[in-house]
Amino acid sequence: MADKPVILMPEDIQRIIGKDAQRNNILAAKMVSDVVKTTLGPKGMDKMLVSPTNEIIVTNDGVTILDEMQIEHPAAKMMVEVAKTQEDEVGDGTTTAVMIAGKLLENAEKLLDMKIHPTVITKGYRIAAEKAQEILKEISLRITPGDNEILKQIAMTAMTGKGAEDSKEKFADIIVSAVKQIEDDGRIDLDDIKIEKSKGDGIEDTELISGIVLDKEKVSYDMPRTVENARIVLIDFPLELRNPEIDTKISVSSPEQLQ
Template sequence: MGMQATSKGNMPVVLLKEGGSETKGKDAQKNNIAASKIVAEIVHTSLGPRGMDKMLVDSLGDVTITNDGATILKEIDVQHPAAKMLVEISKTTDNEVGDGTTSAVVLAGALLENAESLIDQDVHPTIIVDGYRKAARKAKQFLESISDTISSNDKNMLNKIAKTSMQTKLVRKDSDQLADIIVKSVLAVAEKDSESYDVDIDDIKVEKKAGGSIKDSMIVQGIVLDKEIVHGGMPRKINEAKIALINTALESYKP
């Protein structure tokens, strides 16, 4: 129902639109925490080596099977504002890091769950947030102290890192071959910037072709143009080519 308040002149002032409602204090906190915990519970069973895949059916009946946290949260239509923030966490982690989306959401859910018990003990939310910030700084220091720097020449270790990311995915069986392709392709486009390396993932083009198996995957040092040939006499592969950059369409039109 619409919420009414009265001003000094006893004039009724309608603040919220029809159907709007207001929750305050403990009720609002509990509601937000409960919604966030539900989102974390949805993805937490897909985490780790024993993580299970989820089958998502959208409104059109299309089925997606995945255990990738970012994909799951992208596909489900979340209405609750606090739950939407957890979906945003997974999107940001995916954009910035490219992995660990499920872990980030599960961790956020666990932090909120612990915050709930502190709120029940009458600890003010601002103090809890402050404590979490300090804990995050401490955790970062600890991670930096136990982390190792890997040189770009250590192909063996880079392969192991790439394989680790695939162990919980459907491509686990082919992780040896795929890890090798990934490391080679990333090193091919990596640019050295003083001590560190900068890699733009957009410099690596992934072309998918139906019909083959994962074992048919290969790395092409060059450019793959996924287009139908206009004429049967055109070559399908060119080595040592000269490349013209033309800023206009080259499709042939039927008159």
């Protein structure tokens, strides 16, 4: 019988195996879920985060909170990835996704205490996920681009807790109009929508511009502020005056030479 391998680790590293490792991973994931669960819902609370550079962020967005936290535990990092995946795929529901994952792990821990093998628990969760998708398809409502009121309600729901409650209806109209303008045969690329912030006006002065906004000062007062049906030139070199590689000196002996 071959000898067991010898594992050498630094003094500050602790190795956990078996059931202890399972409990440790579940505990770390549940702690991440507990951090964001108080932000859920219309009465959810904001979190104030202070970065190492003393930058203060106040938010109740799950993915923002988890992204700003310096998480090192591997299982906890997986919960952060759950939030990021939800954000990338759907754009909302990050806190709910993390809370559901945390609750599933909490119930899995109870099943482990009942001596149920992890493989059996995993199989059961897969069956439950398939059943949940069937139920969601049955109770879901198909939405078309013409369902403006439903689309507005969806937009207003997504804005809950984002600090824009007083202007939700106006923003909902802007959001729905913007998404419809970039829609291409059912496909939507959110990178085609840009948000420009400007100091001085209030949130109610927000407007949707169907075109390109250049947040730059005019080079000349004669330049127009708005150009309709503009012709755009794409260049791959900078428009600037270049300094010559050699020094040039001009000697002037009379004013006439300057004419």
